[in-house]
Amino acid sequence: MLTDSTPTESLRPQFWSRYTLSELNHNEWEALCDGCGSCCLIKYIDEDENGDVDENLVEYTDVACQLMNCETGYCQHYDTRQQYVPDCIQLTAEKMPNMMWLPEHCAYKRVYKGQALPDWHLLLTENAVITQQQMHAANIGIAGRCVTETGMSDEEMETRVVNWVNP
Template sequence: MPSNNTSPAQTDIRPNFWQKYPLDMLTTAEWEALCDGCGACCLVKLQDEDTDEVEYTDVACRLLDCETGSCSRYAERRAYVPDCISLTVEILADLPWLPATCAYKRLYRGQDLPDWHLLITKDKAKTKQLMYQNNVSVAGRCVSETKISEIDQEERVIYWIEQ
């Protein structure tokens, strides 16, 4: 998820690109602009070995700023967290745990962007407020993995992220 400090150059983003082009035809800037910055993909997820069911916890990757919901080292995150997933069109089908609100997942499924998405509102403050009201953002709702043992993570399952 992009840091709040980085934003794609507007010249690299075509108007209403998400409505006009398939995901595999987007520029890097357009692809990055789809991320709403919810932080859900940065939460520790637990997968049942028997059913493959995935549950979210409120435990966040050590690079996630739990107050803002932004990655503190987005550009170089893989150097710090080698197993951090770089989301691509090719792997979307293999990530059923992405939240139902995720722009990548929604567009992949032929759905529209949610009304609160920054590409729709064009207002960061309004988008952040609406995301929080709709239980989308993890900002202020998570704790760093550096503060929770692996054993205790199993006790921190949350149910407010819809898959």
């Protein structure tokens, strides 16, 4: 995720359209994240007997990982998240073929599939305020509309499926 403290010196011009995911450096990889937080929502993913996932059958809930700040939509311990949540998925280029459940606007998924970044992406607008406004207008992001998984039963989570995240 690109933040004010992320060094931009190592971001190659238009790296997202010139290189594959496996060719990106750490800062480029992190800069692809739009910060929507959708990947941190509890979701129901059914696999067939071959382990394949039909992305059209993935159901997202509005229930977020215990580390998510539901007001801001950011992980409270991003850099060390796996120390707190060992099964937190570490997104890598190698795992992308099995991660098509990511939202359709996800830059990692779009670059993997050879698609352009959404017009509102920070790498294109180069303005965090404009990006946030355009993401909000496009109904993208979990900030202000998720709840924490802490203390929630599996049965309650099953009632919280939403339709505002599209794989």
